[in-house]
Amino acid sequence: MAVIEVTKDTFEQEVLNSDKPVLVDYNADWCGPCRMMRPVLDELAAERDDIKVVSINIDDEDELAEDNDISSIPCLVVYKNGKEAARNVGLVPKDVVIDLIGG
Amino acid sequence: MYDIIIIGAGPAGMTAAIYARRASKSVLLLEAKSYGGQIINTPDIENYPVEAHISGFDFAQKLYEQTKALGAEFKFEKAVEIKDEGDTKTVVTVKDSYTAKAVIIATGSENRKLGVEGEDKLVGRGISYCATCDGAFYRNKVVAVVGGGNTALEDALYLADLAQTVYLIHRRDEFRGEEANAQRLRERENVKLVLNSTVTKLNAEKRLKSIEVTNKNGEVTELEVNGLFVAVGRVPENQNFASVAELDQAGYVAASENCRTKTPGIFAAGDNRVKEVRQLVTAASDGAVAATEAVKYIASLK
Structure with missing residues (x-):
């Protein structure tokens, strides 16, 4: 699967109501580290059937960013069963993202 | 065994790799996070010769592609120790260990923390x-x-x-x-x-x-x-290498303009070295000097 772009209209359905763990990438076009992060997310989306990978552009979706206490990007948040299970701020290598997703 | 291991794939480390590859040396770059270093946070670079404007991301991407095309190998593993065994150096990472004839430390610096609880x-x-x-x-x-x-x-x-x-x-x-x-x-x-x-x-x-x-x-x-x-300054990331490279009080590697540390065959390049001006262009410049010195050092071993 590819990385899915999520907006405030689709957040509940794609993230909170997902039956698989969801890795959410909060990002922006102007953010260099976010752009460095993106290939890792594309790879994970392609490799892992057991998770869903989504992207939220914080400039377009400022309400989502505010509601979810995002104040620094790149910010990766893992949601399991509609709840935040883990979070990481800043650029990290793929191994760290895999650990963040967990079992 | 590699000819040269470079720790840190920022502008200094990748420039060193370019020079080393052009001198036909085998090169391994070890990077803890992602290539590019701190320059990727800069939205617009206006003081690097030739390009009037380039984003830090594009700069890092181009430098990476150039380095890769010349045949440098990248591994994304944090280096935690350098062992000096004379003509051979071993670099220990969080995953494995690698040997080389020469090592260039180009680990840059990170933001200084406030040091307040939480x-x-x-x-x-x-x-x-x-x-x-x-x-x-x-x-x-x-x-x-x-x-x-x-x-x-x-x-x-x-x-x-x-x-x-x-x-x-x-x-x-x-x-x-x-x-x-x-x-x-x-x-x-x-x-x-x-x-x-x-x-x-x-x-x-x-x-x-x-x-x-x-x-x-x-x-x-x-x-x-x-x-x-x-915004209380930056600190170098050299603590792991203090046994092979002398550090000043602030933790910067005490190497002069020739980038040599106290250990023959181990060099320092970029923001982690004692210097007056820490800029993109001086980091790249250090990379060129350190690689040239490393190539000279390797020639002296034979």
């Missing part, structure tokens, strides 16, 4: 080390900047355009940064200077709610803030 947990929940990266989250909010150098002054000016109120907290009563910037700040109505003071406590629930500031008379004031931008 700081790490609040990164991305109110605490930031990069105003241009995260300022947009604080539109019409109340923020504080800590520091007295140019970065702190520039951060405060940048945030003054976005935020409702900016407190600038500094432990002395005058700034190390340029007076012109300090003057501009004094003219801004929404900037409040909090001098002779340090941040002594962070109050948070889910995210940062307020900070406590203690002045030199020991008086404590609580400031309600949504964000705290820490």
Whole structure:
């Protein structure tokens, strides 16, 4: 699967109501580290059937960013069963993202 | 066994790799995070020769592609130790260990932390080390900047355009940064200077709610803030290599313009070296010098 772009209209359905763990990438076009992060997310989306990978552009979706206490990007948040299970701020290598997703 | 292992794939490390590959040396680059180094945070580079404007991301991408095309190998593993075994050096990473004839340390620097309890947990929940990266989250909010150098002054000016109120907290009563910037700040109505003071406590629930500031008379004031931008300088990341490379008091590698450390065959390049000017172009320049010295050193082994 590819990385899915999520907006405030689709957040509940794609993230909170997902039956698989969801890795959410909060990002922006102007953010260099976010752009460095993106290939890792594309790879994970392609490799892992057991998770869903989504992207939220914080400039377009400022309400989502505010509601979810995002104040620094790149910010990766893992949601399991509609709840935040883990979070990481800043650029990290793929191994760290895999650990963040967990079992 | 590689000819040269380079620790750190920022501008210094990747430039060193280019020079080493062009001298037909085998090269392994070890990087803890992602290639590019801190330059990827810069939206627009305007002071690198030839390109009038280029984003830090594009710069890093181009440099990576150039380095890769020349045949340098990259591994994304944090190096934790260098063992000097004479003509052979072993670099230990979190995953494995690798040997080479020469090693170039190009690990750059990282943001200095405030050192106040709870700081790490609040990164991305109110605490930031990069105003241009995260300022947009604080539109019409109340923020504080800590520091007295140019970065702190520039951060405060940048945030003054976005935020409702900016407190600038500094432990002395005058700034190390340029007076012109300090003057501009004094003219801004929404900037409040909090001098002779340090941040002594962070109050948070889910995210940062307020900070406590203690002045030199020991008086404590609580400031309600949504964000705290820490701009108290940078620190080199050389501690793991202190046994093979002498460090100065601040932790920078004591290597001169020839990039040689106290250990033959181990070199330092870029922001982690003792130097006056830490810029993109001087990092690249160090990479060229260190690689050339490493190639010379390898030739001397035979």
